[in-house]
Amino acid sequence: MGPVAHGGHCVARHEGRVLFVRHALPGERVVAQVTEGCDGDRFLRADAVDVLSPSPDRVAPPCPLAGPGLCGGCDWQHASLAAQRRLKADVVREQLRRLARLDVEVVVEAVPGDDEGLGWRTRMQFAVGPDSKLGLRPHRSHQVLALTSCPIAHPGVEATGVTGQAWPGVRAVDVVVATTPGADPGERALVIAESASRKRPALPQVDAALAVTGVHGGLDQVRGRAFVQERVVVGDWQHDFRVSGSGFWQVHPGAPAALVGAVLAALRPQAGEQVLDLYAGAGLFTAALAHAVAPQGAVLAIESNPRAVRDARRNLRGLPGAGVSQGRVESVLAAMLPSGLSADLVVLDPPRTGAGRVVIEQICSLHPRAVAYVACDPAALARDVAYAAEHGYRLTGVRGFDLFPMTHHVECVALLEKTGSDLR
Ligand SMILES: C[S@@+](CC[C@H](N)C(=O)[O-])C[C@H]1O[C@@H](n2cnc3c(N)ncnc32)[C@H](O)[C@@H]1O
Numbered sequence: 001m002g003p004v005a006h007g008g009h010c011v012a013r014h015e016g017r018v019l020f021v022r023h024a025l026p027g028e029r030v031v032a033q034v035t036e037g038c039d040g041d042r043f044l045r046a047d048a049v050d051v052l053s054p055s056p057d058r059v060a061p062p063c064p065l066a067g068p069g070l071c072g073g074c075d076w077q078h079a080s081l082a083a084q085r086r087l088k089a090d091v092v093r094e095q096l097r098r099l100a101r102l103d104v105e106v107v108v109e110a111v112p113g114d115d116e117g118l119g120w121r122t123r124m125q126f127a128v129g130p131d132s133k134l135g136l137r138p139h140r141s142h143q144v145l146a147l148t149s150c151p152i153a154h155p156g157v158e159a160t161g162v163t164g165q166a167w168p169g170v171r172a173v174d175v176v177v178a179t180t181p182g183a184d185p186g187e188r189a190l191v192i193a194e195s196a197s198r199k200r201p202a203l204p205q206v207d208a209a210l211a212v213t214g215v216h217g218g219l220d221q222v223r224g225r226a227f228v229q230e231r232v233v234v235g236d237w238q239h240d241f242r243v244s245g246s247g248f249w250q251v252h253p254g255a256p257a258a259l260v261g262a263v264l265a266a267l268r269p270q271a272g273e274q275v276l277d278l279y280a281g282a283g284l285f286t287a288a289l290a291h292a293v294a295p296q297g298a299v300l301a302i303e304s305n306p307r308a309v310r311d312a313r314r315n316l317r318g319l320p321g322a323g324v325s326q327g328r329v330e331s332v333l334a335a336m337l338p339s340g341l342s343a344d345l346v347v348l349d350p351p352r353t354g355a356g357r358v359v360i361e362q363i364c365s366l367h368p369r370a371v372a373y374v375a376c377d378p379a380a381l382a383r384d385v386a387y388a389a390e391h392g393y394r395l396t397g398v399r400g401f402d403l404f405p406m407t408h409h410v411e412c413v414a415l416l417e418k419t420g421s422d423l424r
Pocket of ligand 1: 281284285304329350
């Protein structure tokens with residue numbers, strides 16, 4: 001097996017063809033079974049179904065449903081946590097080298113206190129099988145693999161009792177576990193059933209607040225409150241956030257604090273500075289930065305999802321200088337740039353596709369002192385770093401965070417500055 005590529009598979013060659021092999025590790029000899037592709041395709045996908053010479057990094061997967069053809073949720077359970085983090089760093093480094101022509105040292109850090117990489121997923125989406133029982137889907141499959149527990153799920157997911165129930169008339173079930181649980185089950189977790197038809201399904205009893213979506217296209221509250229409350233503490237700063245329905249919130253319980261800490265450390269905001277928080281969600285970075293630049297500074301959050309904007313407005317109420325603008329980042333910036341928008345600092349946390357050329361050019365045209373780019377896809381990050389370089393912004397620091405242990409996913413916080421010292 002060759003190195004791990006972006007996407008988490010090992011790259012191998014067989015009779016002149018490229019194979020992307022899952023469930024393998026670099027340096028191993030395996031028997032690979034082709035799962036996708038045929039003669040004439042540029043590459044084939046395959047699973048390592050037998051390991052002939054195992055890597056020293058190989059371990060027994062903690063989950064009995066991890067492996068070829070089984071649950072598609074985790075793809076790296078067969079690697080030690082230390083190896084997972086090393087391989088993720090290799091992937092980030094390789095993407096920056098290939099797409100941004102940068103040779104950068106990258107370390108992927110554990111979330112503080114996460115020693116096992118298990119029990120961290122506070123947001124789960126279960127599929128519903130033909131028997132109405134909950135399960136997860138195998139990789140690139142429509143099948144549903146029934147399960148009663150998942151080792152990467154936060155213990156609060158199982159505590160709701162969703163997996164022991166039948167969900168007739170439901171297409172999918174989302175479980176959202178609050179990281180700052182209240183005493184009442186309705187405050188500890190929210191279960192959202194996605195109706196399979198226009199009819200509201202009869203829903204089972206669960207130990208959580210309950211809501212249903214898809215009936216009128218909106219979110220119908222069935223029992224309890226249709227949001228969770230999250231508390232983030234970084235140093236002597238703390239803030240409570242409300243997140244509605246299955247709206248975006250970092251999935252690992254330690255992720256919000258780790259990312260806020262990294263963004264603050266990278267940007268070093270000063271009192272009185274003007275800040276933009278792009279793709280702001282429920283206002284996580286906005287709140288922290290508003291505190292840091294108070295009392296004369298200001299932070300403008302830009303977010304397109306109306307429900308997230310409602311949450312952000314509520315979460316930022318009473319914070320002097322914090323404001324929210326609803327709309328797509330590229331449109332809001334295009335509308336505001338001609339009227340003299342200014343920013344000393346920018347934080348952006350776009351979805352997997354990244355910010356793209358237009359937004360990067362808009363940011364650079366503001367001449368911010370520093371830009372913190374929070375990225376869940378290292379390829380999109382590296383592409384955008386290259387766009388920023390065309391406008392004089394250099395990558396001066398990058399940290400990786402293991403926010404998704406047991407999977408190939410990795411989060412990065414990159415610092416871009418107009419001038420400055422060498423890479424830290
Ligand atoms: C990765 S989340 C980050 C949210 C927030 N920074 C956090 O950490 O909680 C990305 C957010 O961008 C929003 N979004 C996606 N595309 C957008 C766009 N073109 N313009 C504005 N917001 C967008 C999504 O609704 C989502 O809330």
